[in-house]
Amino acid sequence: MKDNAESMADILEPFERLIDVEICGAKVQVPENNPILRCLQYLDIEKISNADLCWNGDCLNCQVWVKAGNKEKALIACRAKIEDGMKIVRMSPEIS
Numbered sequence: 001m002k003d004n005a006e007s008m009a010d011i012l013e014p015f016e017r018l019i020d021v022e023i024c025g026a027k028v029q030v031p032e033n034n035p036i037l038r039c040l041q042y043l044d045i046e047k048i049s050n051a052d053l054c055w056n057g058d059c060l061n062c063q064v065w066v067k068a069g070n071k072e073k074a075l076i077a078c079r080a081k082i083e084d085g086m087k088i089v090r091m092s093p094e095i096s
């Protein structure tokens with residue numbers, strides 16, 4: 001993971017630590033202070049870098065659904081920041 005952070009230093013927002021999140025049932029650590037989509041890229045640089053994404057809020061191919069109480073809330077992953085303890089329960093096919 002540390003290697004990922006170093007190789008992505010140019011595209012990640014500055015961060016001090018990794019935070020714990022859950023993605024479709026998997027517990028992972030990702031850089032704080034970054035958009036969700038960058039965190040997904042951090043976890044799988046090949047897949048996200050090669051996906052059909054606009055990175056600017058237009059295409060909605062990056063949509064994810066997070067647990068919010070006992071409901072799900074849709075977020076645009078290139079726009080929404082990751083949060084400590086966030087649970088992503090579904091992702092659009094383009095990034096799954």
Ligand code: FES
Nearest residue numbers: 055057059060078
């Ligand atoms: S990547 Fe297109 S809306 Fe997020």
